[in-house]
Amino acid sequence: MSTSLVLSVSAGTGITLLTLNRAEKRNALSVELVQALLAALTAAEADAAQRVLILTGAGPVFCAGLDLAEAAEPARAHQSAELIGQVLRRLSESRLVTIAVVRGAAIAGGAGLMSACDFAFAEETARIGYPETRRGLVAALVMTFLRRQLRERDARRLLLTGELVSGRHAEVIGLVNEALQADQLMPTALHTAAEVLQGGPEAVVRTKQLLAQLWPTPLSADLDRARAMHLEVRQSAEIQEGIAAYREKRPPGWMAGA
Secondary structure: OOHHHHHEEEEEEEEEEEEEEHHOOOOOOOHHHHHHHHHHHHHHHHHOOOOOOEEEOOOOOEOOOOOOOHHOHHHHHHHHHHHHHHHHHHHHHEEEEOEEEOOOOEEHHHHHHHHHOOEEEEEEOOOEEHHHHHOOOOOOOHHHHHHHHHOOHHHHHHHHOOOOOEHHHHHHHHOOOOOEHHHHHHHHHHHHHHHOOOOOOOHHHHHHHHHHOOOOOOHHHHHHHHHHHHHHHHOHHHHHHHHHHHOOOOOOOOOOOO
């Protein structure tokens, strides 16, 4: 595992900035990248002085989602699914207040990383969405967050159509906190971090914990159910066709004659 796949720097007192650093692959979530992200998150959480984590991506794209080349390999696909489930859980349950800064695009698993954070700020023109069904997949893991964050109609539209929406539309439906010009993204994230730091450290952590516990079913239980569905679908012939079609730049077989 190469730690250079995720860069970790201080963005101010109590603030850690993590940058996905696989720009040449649009920060696609390879096994090694997710392992590096988990390690960087663990290191930040272990430092008692750190209270806020900002997550962003190197280059023009925040994260293009799952590395589909790996998804075509059964052994790697299973490992990838397990790791992505772990990182979404860790981001959502972290004692750190997490802030996603999205430039360019946040697609599928990349949009999942964004949704798992406490705050999300996106470029107005960013493309955001969950096109898993178009690849023969189910956006099971990220669905646990969307069901909490969006109106039923908006969640169904995103998940069932797989369409991508702009950062501005994402703000309208509540998928992100704000859609901003590119040069406003990091200043806004840092301002939000500074606002969080004015709260008592223990009070902020307890507030996050209580917010998670007040739902009818715990997030952890929903993630376990979603993980089981995700792994089941990963074994299907449909996903193999969907991924092959995407890589070969052709319509999948189920669209024949459409």
